[in-house]
Amino acid sequence: MNLEQRIKAFESLGVFFKQFSTKKIKKTEDSELNNMFFDAFKMQIDRAQEFNGWFTKENVLKSFESWAEALTLENLNKWTSAYNFDDSKTPKAIAIIMAGNIPLVGFHDFLCVLISGNNAVVKLSSNDKHFLPLVAKYLEYYNPYFKNKIIFTTDKLPEFEAVIATGSNNTARYFEHYFGKHPNIIRKNRNSVAILTGKETQEELEGLGTDIFQYFGLGCRSVSKIYVPKNYNFDLIFNALYKYNDIINYKKYENNYDYNKAVYLMSMFNILENGFVMLKEDESFASPIATMFYEYYSDFSVLTEMLNSKSEQIQCIACNENVVNFVKLGKTQYPKLWNYADNVDTIDFLTKL
The missing domain is CATH 3.40.605.10 (Aldehyde Dehydrogenase; Chain A, domain 1)
Structure with missing residues (x-):
């Protein structure tokens, strides 16, 4: 054959x-x-x-x-x-x-x-x-x-x-x-992250919701953390994500939401939440189910340089800025055949055996 x-x-x-x-x-x-x-x-x-x-x-x-x-x-x-x-x-x-x-x-x-x-x-x-x-x-x-x-x-x-x-x-x-x-x-x-500039449209932020909530955030291409500019208006993202609010009606997800919220509150962490997803400021990439971590940045180029230095922990970066190797918001869960996990070319590996 x-x-x-x-x-x-x-x-x-x-x-x-x-x-x-x-x-x-x-x-x-x-x-x-x-x-x-x-x-x-x-x-x-x-x-x-x-x-x-x-x-x-x-x-x-x-x-x-x-x-x-x-x-x-x-x-x-x-x-x-x-x-x-x-x-x-x-x-x-x-x-x-x-x-x-x-x-x-x-x-x-x-x-x-x-x-x-x-x-x-x-x-x-x-x-x-x-x-x-x-x-x-x-x-x-x-x-x-x-x-x-x-x-x-x-x-x-x-x-x-x-x-x-x-x-x-x-x-x-x-x-x-x-x-x-x-x-x-x-x-x-590995986890995936998104970089927001504050200039995203409602439609683009709704696309980010797909990156976050599809497969309940369990995939390595699921966005588990966002980077936002200083003084970012989180109402923008909460308004866009509201269309995914039905996710809380799924019992396994709801249980994780309730448990993690209780842990955060007892630990006196400051969180932002809207009834079905929590935002927590955290330097880590891997967030629990029903939680998305966020971190502020002040310089886009410094941020991308930092993320490049930690590429072994990141599956993909979602952002609508025109940067090579970035994935458009809403597209992280739809990789092309040539988008290899961990950026390791599997076909190249197999053909050289």
């Missing part, structure tokens, strides 16, 4: 995913394997919250929307054209240790391994173990070539030649000890 055929398979998957959106779930005639897979995916989407309380139907569908938008022929061709793939090489077995914080969070690593012609040995997170096997079955029926390319395991990993592992700072130390002798990509905790 050559690169063009692999691209066609994932393009087909993207067309299939388009049937599942937050606006509607509707079977179309565009997807050739609908009779076999549409109902199975729909059932799994409906039941996702039973297995992981944070996987609401809306958030699962947002993940499908994001991948449907990414897996177009144009995007796949643009992405892969930057590399030299050698399909004559013997495929390598690549172990993928997946996280489970948001739906399909490990899909990009899975995609990279298969699109590069290698074999995926996948250890799923117990928090997200149902969707990817369905995706694998879809690919196998689309092209039987994939049948010997994908292995899932819940036990000890079978033999592998390289590893891509994602986890917390604590698990990363374990990964480094266990996988250090193999070629590896090991990812740790």
Whole structure:
């Protein structure tokens, strides 16, 4: 199977995913394997919250929307054209240790391994173990070539030649000890931040709300901290974020909001809050659920220089200023295929094995 055929398979998957959106779930005639897979995916989407309380139907569908938008022929061709793939090489077995914080969070690593012609040995997170096997079955029926390319395991990993592992700072130390002798990509905790200038429109600040609240703020691309100029008028952001107030009606989120608010009040911290999100001045990047940290800045260039010096802790920076590598407000949760986690080029890593 050559690169063009692999691209066609994932393009087909993207067309299939388009049937599942937050606006509607509707079977179309565009997807050739609908009779076999549409109902199975729909059932799994409906039941996702039973297995992981944070996987609401809306958030699962947002993940499908994001991948449907990414897996177009144009995007796949643009992405892969930057590399030299050698399909004559013997495929390598690549172990993928997946996280489970948001739906399909490990899909990009899975995609990279298969699109590069290698074999995926996948250890799923117990928090997200149902969707990817369905995706694998879809690919196998689309092209039987994939049948010997994908292995899932819940036990000890079978033999592998390289590893891509994602986890917390604590698990990363374990990964480094266990996988250090193999070629590896090991990812740790990262958070995303936003820089506001005070010139943002209501629409742009509402976009920031998507960056903050989508997936309940559990993703590494979720904005957990904002930088604001001195004397910033927080009414601007509270007014814009009000459209997301329904989030407090979700019990798990509400429990976190109540608990963290009680901790802050008992600790005599000064917080700003509007009934569903709290703003706390703090130098840290990682904020608890239902809390967003903020910090003042006086010089934009000094701030960006500081953030660059701490790039190993930051996944992405959202800002509407025209700066290279910044992500527009409202777009952090919709990465392109060539936006790699931790800025480590996974395809480059795989093609050089």
